[in-house]
Amino acid sequence: MISTLTKSIYINGEWLExxxxxTQTIYNPATLEPITDVAYGGKEETRExxxxxxxxFPAWSEMTGRQRSRILYKAAELMRKDAKRLGEILTKEQGKPLPEAVGEVKGAAGFLLWYAEEASRGYGEWIPSSVKTKRMLVVPKPIGVVGAITPWNFPSSMITRKLGPALAAGCTVVLKPSPETPLSAIEIVKIFEEAGMPPGVVNLITGDAQAIGEEMLTNKDVKLITFTGxxxxxxxxxxxxxxxxxxxxxxxxxxxPIIAFEDANLEKTASLAIASKFRNNGQTCICANRLYVHESIADELTALLKEKLEAMKIGSGLEEGVELGPLISEKAxxxxxxxxxxxxxxxxxxxASGNEWDGDLKGYFCPPTIVKNATDDMVVMNEETFGPLFPIQTFTDEDEVIKKANNTDYGLAAYIFTENTARTLRVAEKLDYGMVGVNDVFPSVPEAPFGGIKQSGSGGKEGGHHGMDEFLEKKLISIAIN
Structure with missing residues (x-):
């Protein structure tokens, strides 16, 4: 039974009634029980x-980077201190196991900390002139109002990975979280409020995704839309x-793709392949979608994967020891x-197929499954499943498997397992992906650029010092001195 109506629209420093x-109801995907109602906003609220x-924007952008950084530092500190409570909220609305959720919250705080440090480093440039009577400066200026649209699978970290650099650069933001997971966004905005964010710098709209998006697209005051989805x-x-x-x-x-070569460390490969594929129950954009295994190690590696999968506990993310929660919806x-x-x-x-979950749970549960003998014509080998299905295909030739791995319109992340340094460099350079992990399946950290190529992304990278680039325009100032 719903006990509260949660204020979820925050404009100019005020929570609207x-x-x-x-309103719309937010449900726990593990139990299908209602959590609360939130506002269903649209074009009018977005325009406001x-x-x-x-x-x-003028006052915020004219602050020094150091002044902006103090607020981001404070927000990062508040988020870390409250990570357990925030993680519980995240698990209730999204479903992932509580340890994963708490880890996500701490990672989200890490993005705020990183960009608190980067706020003072928006360096310009002095260009040596070819004309004796000219001096030329390149000055970074914040782009303006940003429309940030974030997904449900990482409802905390995807917000701070966008808002951290935007705010550090001097931009102001209108945030639209996923309709499935607005509660984490609400808590993050409350943290900004407590940290001393001036009114109007961060605004939150929940509700009609199409209407909110259309207003962001057509409103000339919005200079950039940053989207994950x-x-x-x-x-x-x-x-x-x-x-x-x-x-x-x-x-x-x-x-x-994951490519496991014949010299791969089998225990490491199996553990990390399972961790990648079944993190958030397969609902991550960089999780392993297909596993290519050299035929000489295929039987042994498959047996290890089976053993590890069958040991995983499925259930509500708030239960002790649960490693696999529900999916986000029946459609998923x-x-x-x-x-x-x-x-x-x-x-x-x-x-292998995972153990059954608690029979009392009525949520969107799906058995995690590993299949072998995968062929190139299968849908799972060509489309993003976004769920707990892991296909295995064997290979014998390095060039052949690289060609198969690259044969997709996507180009976000790829992984290889090998102990050979020469192969590491050779294969990593040939894979057409924005990120390549070598014996590593977790490339997302605040200090490193994150993003894909081909149809996996457009625009700048998120994360690292590169993350501020999208939120800054470079202005040339040419000065005649004679």
Missing amino acids: VDESK AINAASNA STAVGKYLMREAADQVKKVSLELGGHA VEKVEAHLADALEKGAEVV
């Missing part, structure tokens, strides 16, 4: 938020933004089931 006739961000939506944003030549920064889908479960049915029809064989 929730109109009970314009953009106006507030536009009005706040599906490639289909990313393409839509690119098309619509073209009318104003509005800048877009897109982090989109992936179809990450149906997609995994369709990919599995297609694979089995085309000759795949089930190697």
Whole structure:
């Protein structure tokens, strides 16, 4: 039973009252029980938020980087101190196991900490002139109001990975979180509020995704839209933004391969492959989607994968020891089931399927499954499943497996397992991906650039010092001195 209506629209430093006739219910995907209601905002609220961000921009952008950094430092500290409570909220609305959720919150705080440090490092440039009577400066200036659209699979860290650099650069923000997971966004905005963020600098709108997005696209005061989500939506944003030549920064889908060569450390490979594939129950854009294994180690590695998968506990993310929670929706479960049915029809064989979850749970649970004998014509080998289905295909030739790994429109992340230094460099350079992990499946850290190529992304990288680039315009100042 719903006990509260949660204020979820924050504009110009004020939480707006929730109109009970314009609300949506947020459910726990593990139990299907309602958690709370939040406001269902639209174009009008978004326009008001953009106006507030536009009005706040001059004062915020004219602050020194050090002044902005103090607020980001404070927000990072508050988030880390409250990580357990924030993790519990995240688990209730999204489903991932509590240790994963707490880890995500701490990682989200890490992005705020990193960009608190970067806020004072928006360096310009002095260009030596070819003309004796000229001096030329390149000055970085914040782009303006940013529309940030974030996904449900990482509802805390995807927010701070966008807002951290935007705020550090001097931009103001209108944030639209996923309709499935607005509660983490609400808590993050409360943290900014407690940290002393001036009114209008950060604004939050929950509700009608299409109406909110359309206002961001058509409103001339929004200078950049930064989006993480599906490639289909990313393409839509690119098309619509073209009318104003509005800048877009897109982090989109992936179809990450793992290649395990004959000299791979089998225990390490099995452990990390399972950790990658079944993190957040396969609902990550950089998780392993297909596993290519050299035929000489295929039987042994497959046996290890089976052993590790069958030891994993499935259930509500708030239960002790649970490693696999629910998927986000019934539609997500149906997609995994369709990919599995297609694979089995085309000759795949089930190697392992996870233990049954608690029978009392009525949520969106789906058995984690590993299949072997995967072929190139299977849907799972070509489309992002975004769920707990792991196909295995064997190979013998290095050039052949690189070609197979690259044969996709996606180009976000790829992974290789080998103990050979020469092979590491050779294969990593040939893989057409924005990120390549070598004996490592967790490339996302605050200090490193994150992003893909091909249809996995457009615009600048997120993370590292590169993360501020999208939020800064470079202005040339040419000075005649005679």
